[in-house]
Amino acid sequence: MLPALSELLADAHVVALPMRVRFRGITTREAMVLRGPAGWTEFSPFVEYDDAEAAAWLRGAIDFGWTEHVPAAASVPVNATVPAIEPGAVAGLLARYPGCTTAKVKVAEPGTTIDDDVARVAEVRRVMGRAASVRVDANGLWTVDQAAEALERLAPYDLQYAEQPCRTVPELAALRSRIAGLGVPIAADESVRKASDPLAVARAGAADVLVVKAQPLGGITAALSVIESAGLPCVVSSALDTSVGLGMGAFLAAAAMSPGYAAGLGTAAMFEGDVTPDPLLPADGRIGVRRVDAAPSLVARFAALPARTAWWRSRLERVHALLAAAPTCS
CATH class of the missing domain: 3.20.20.120 (Enolase-like C-terminal domain)
Known part of the structure; x- marks a missing residue:
């Protein structure tokens, strides 16, 4: 089942991580990390991807954050x-x-x-x-x-x-x-x-x-x-x-x-x-092979600018609406 938007946003944070060298044409990687009942997860489709393509990435984030997965190797x-x-x-x-x-x-x-x-x-x-x-x-x-x-x-x-x-x-x-x-x-x-x-x-x-x-x-x-x-x-x-x-x-x-x-x-x-x-x-x-917890101090240190955070939260809202409209996810 698709979690409510409010549940996804309850502990969601947008970060902008500086890169050592340019890669894929970027020097800063933006991502949203959020916490579900199974642990921290990530929603980070590249910024040029449209909402339809980003929908799979949100399904992936939900699968990891709302489902217990057992590691098959150390x-x-x-x-x-x-x-x-x-x-x-x-x-x-x-x-x-x-x-x-x-x-x-x-x-x-x-x-x-x-x-x-x-x-x-x-x-x-x-x-x-x-x-x-x-x-x-x-x-x-x-x-x-x-x-x-x-x-x-x-x-x-x-x-x-x-x-x-x-x-x-x-x-x-x-x-x-x-x-x-x-x-x-x-x-x-x-x-x-x-x-x-x-x-x-x-x-x-x-x-x-x-x-x-x-x-x-x-x-x-x-x-x-x-x-x-x-x-x-x-x-x-x-x-x-x-x-x-x-x-x-x-x-x-x-x-x-x-x-x-x-x-x-x-x-x-x-x-x-x-x-x-x-x-x-x-x-x-x-x-x-382990789950990684986001540290509040580092999430704050690498927090994206307010305008970028607002952009990502709006994006999440739109993509969530797409998933909610899909019969298999609503």
Whole structure:
């Protein structure tokens, strides 16, 4: 059942966490953390998402905050995340991910070139060594031709997979066929979490791996259903969550991660601060599977400006109304 709006807002707080480096074009991550009967949870769809898309994120927040979930493991392995930085900054950034043996490297960043991407991936491989797993993530920003050219140049660095190299499912299918001889698997992210049918990419044979995120898929319960139906290896990742939201992802990863893959849940290392004094930071290449409590002092320290808080509360009210109008949620 959908909690009343007043219940959601009773202990809801909007924070603005400063980031160490620009990522996804932002330097500050806004999020709403709120407390339900099962514990703290998070509602943090990116600000450019419309209310219809944000509705799944609110279902995810409610699922975690109003449902008891039992951890299936004490910890999960996580990857380091390398934004579109200069090669000279790679070693220092990777040092924030102690023990991690997998790295996800952002590529196709607007304003950069394939040469920049190759140099960044080459430096990650040099610093981490040949035994490490290296992934690249283009966020759907390449055309099929651009992706084929880029992956041909990146393939010698032994990629674990290329995440969302193109935007659409037909493009992913065409690319997967075109680069079949390169030995670079294709992973789908946006084609899962932003799709009206998250299983379409699997049915189309357009991906080798699915990247799943708890909030955008409607929470742990809904995401587990997608993973079970997909029949493909799955990697659980974050959406630049606070440590509260990372806890949600950790519960999902413990229940559903495919062996041999690290989760993309080490992103607390990208923030200058968090809502807890004990954030889910990587240690020995892993994070714990636990619920995280937001600390009042840190919620106050990183509180968003009043106008932004009002914007988020209004957004929550509108999205709650959408869920209330849906027969399965009212």
